Amino acid sequence: xxxxxxxxxxxxxxxxxxxxxxxxxxxxxxxxxxxxxxxxxxxxxxxxxxxxxxxxxxxxxxxxxxxxxxxxxxxxxxxxxxxxxxxxxxxxxxxxxxxxxxxxxxxxxxxxxxxxxxxxxxxxxxxxxxxxxxxxxxxxxxxxxxxxxxxxxxxxxxxxxxxxxxxxxxxxxxxxxxxxxxxxxxxxxxxxxxxxxxxxxxxxxxxxxxxxxxxxxxxxxxxxxxxxxxxxxxxxxxxxxxxxxxxxxxxxxxxxxxxxxxxxxxxxxxxxxxxxxxxxxxxxxxxxxxxxxxxxxxxxxxxxxxxxxxxxxxxxxxxxxxxxxxxxxxxxxxxxxxxxxxxxxxxxxxxxxxxxxxxxxxxxxxxxxxxxxxxxxxxxxxxxxxxxxxxxxxxxxxxxxxxxxxxxxxxxxxxxxxxxxxxxxxxxxxxxxxxxxxxxxxxxxxxxxxxxxxxxxxxxxxxxxxxxxxxxxxxxxxxxxxxxxxxxxxxxxxxxxxxxxxxx
Ligand SMILES: Cc1cc2nc3c(=O)[nH]c(=O)nc-3n(C[C@H](O)[C@H](O)[C@H](O)COP(=O)(O)OP(=O)(O)OC[C@H]3O[C@@H](n4cnc5c(N)ncnc54)[C@H](O)[C@@H]3O)c2cc1C
Ligand code: FES
Numbered sequence: 001x002x003x004x005x006x007x008x009x010x011x012x013x014x015x016x017x018x019x020x021x022x023x024x025x026x027x028x029x030x031x032x033x034x035x036x037x038x039x040x041x042x043x044x045x046x047x048x049x050x051x052x053x054x055x056x057x058x059x060x061x062x063x064x065x066x067x068x069x070x071x072x073x074x075x076x077x078x079x080x081x082x083x084x085x086x087x088x089x090x091x092x093x094x095x096x097x098x099x100x101x102x103x104x105x106x107x108x109x110x111x112x113x114x115x116x117x118x119x120x121x122x123x124x125x126x127x128x129x130x131x132x133x134x135x136x137x138x139x140x141x142x143x144x145x146x147x148x149x150x151x152x153x154x155x156x157x158x159x160x161x162x163x164x165x166x167x168x169x170x171x172x173x174x175x176x177x178x179x180x181x182x183x184x185x186x187x188x189x190x191x192x193x194x195x196x197x198x199x200x201x202x203x204x205x206x207x208x209x210x211x212x213x214x215x216x217x218x219x220x221x222x223x224x225x226x227x228x229x230x231x232x233x234x235x236x237x238x239x240x241x242x243x244x245x246x247x248x249x250x251x252x253x254x255x256x257x258x259x260x261x262x263x264x265x266x267x268x269x270x271x272x273x274x275x276x277x278x279x280x281x282x283x284x285x286x287x288x289x290x291x292x293x294x295x296x297x298x299x300x301x302x303x304x305x306x307x308x309x310x311x312x313x314x315x316x317x318x319x320x321x322x323x324x325x326x327x328x329x330x331x332x333x334x335x336x337x338x339x340x341x342x343x344x345x346x347x348x349x350x351x352x353x354x355x356x357x358x359x360x361x362x363x364x365x366x367x368x369x370x371x372x373x374x375x376x377x378x379x380x381x382x383x384x385x386x387x388x389x390x391x392x393x394x395x396x397x398x399x400x401x402x403x404x405x406x407x408x409x410x411x412x413x414x415x416x417x418x419x420x421x422x423x424x425x426x427x428x429x430x431x432x433x434x435x436x437x438x439x440x441x442x443x444x445x446x447x448x449x450x451x452x453x454x455x456x457x458x459x460x461x462x463x464x465x466x467x468x469x470x471x472x473x474x475x476x477x478x479x480x481x482x483x484x485x486x487x488x489x490x491x492x493x494x495x496x497x498x499x500x501x502x503x504x
Contacts, residue, residue, distance in 0.1 A: 249263075270291045453501050
């Protein structure tokens with residue numbers, strides 16, 4: 001995905017370009033040495049930044065400028081133009097260059113150093129403890145350091161692996177096109193250099209809010225000044241005879257993915273239970289590897305509850321065109337070695353069964369500690385739980401969403417990271433309200449669906465464009481109000497829809 005000097009386009013910015021050559025969009029792609037650089041004009045200010053997003057190298061020239069930020073069209077990372085600092089899913093700043101303006105010319109030559117974290121000084125709120133090494137936990141740890149916090153950070157994770165790119169588990173990694181070394185969000189050295197004490201393969205077993213400490217499965221006790229709960233969710237188990245056989249697998253962790261990949265012998269027959277986003281991404285990835293894939297779901301259409309009937313039919317047809325066989329309006333009755341019986345009476349003969357029937361938020365620690373829960377951990381608009389100094393973020397948090405007016409809990413990667421970021425700032429006493437519009441993406445073969453907003457129910461859905469051409473948007477409304485927008489092949493429109501929901 002890296003770009004080389006051969007890919008470079010646009011004028012040589014070191015030689016200078018007339019300011020008047022910046023198009024009305026405010027974006028001009030050029031080059032400085034062997035770097036592709038994007039000029040961004042916002043009001044009277046002109047910035048020069050790297051042209052590629054630091055997440056998966058999305059083209060920022062196709063993004064959306066909002067105030068002094070630019071948003072990436074692919075997965076909605078946001079970069080602050082004056083510092084280069086990222087909002088997730090990007091975790092690294094975008095490079096910046098100094099802009100000189102001379103006699104109507106813009107000249108860009110010198111790369112600027114990365115912005116230093118603010119010097120917070122002042123009082124230390126005490127050790128920061130993060131429970132969970134996933135999206136929210138990792139974003140929180142990075143934000144604490146990014147905000148200039150110099151005190152102790154301890155991150156405790158039940159996972160054997162250091163934080164990794166979980167969405168990729170059902171996409172390129174499972175398909176075999178992303179090697180293992182793409183998966184870690186940071187290497188081991190980073191945690192040492194950043195003085196983040198990462199404790200892996202260890203559970204927090206108890207939170208004592210009176211003593212402000214947590215107890216670990218290895219007997220250790222960690223005191224906290226502020227605590228973040230980011231324990232995520234765990235897969236709902238299939239409850240049928242034979243569901244505990246070794247060839248029945250789930251996919252939540254990197255280890256789960258490795259266990260599935262290990263079994264992928266040529267011509268393997270796989271039954272996927274649950275036509276969820278994850279189930280269908282697994283179907284796509286395994287078809288890419290040549291597996292014979294069956295998908296079973298009790299619903300009449302895959303994912304209709306999330307995207308409505310028209311998109312659901314498109315997704316089904318897309319998977320069928322790649323050879324996936326659906327068994328809809330059917331349930332699994334029992335599983336045996338090499339045999340799976342469906343409610344309709346037919347049987348399949350899978351070598352491997354992958355179950356993707358949803359997840360349950362991991363909230364036991366919180367409820368045992370006496371924190372308020374409501375199908376998730378109850379948090380306020382600052383992501384603080386009902387215990388002072390204890391915050392929750394990610395798949396576990398149910399927060400008051402200012403856009404829908406509802407208390408919601410969602411299971412999206414970017415949102416979990418943004419919540420981790422906001423919670424970290426609030427652990428430092430910065431008092432930031434969380435009001436990010438939810439966003440997720442899902443990838444099926446060469447089709448990516450982007451979805452902004454949150455619509456559990458809607459009374460109208462409008463399509464613009466053509467599904468057949470893979471160029472369309474769907475707007476989900478309740479009582480006339482836009483709740484969510486799904487797009488295919490219209491990444492910029494997805495950013496605009498996000499902005500519209502934010503400002504409504
Ligand atoms: C295969 C797959 C594909 C996905 N694809 C997408 C996608 O394309 N787009 C999207 O938006 N979302 C996607 N998601 C959802 C997304 O990954 C989650 O919403 C996100 O990871 C939630 O972040 P989190 O920090 O809340 O939890 P997680 O990332 O699950 O992290 C939870 C962490 O807590 C740890 N933990 C749990 N209990 C304890 C304990 N008691 N003590 C210590 N540690 C504990 C776990 O080990 C883990 O490290 C996908 C999820 C999966 C599984
Ligand atoms: S490539 Fe930019 S957000 Fe993913």
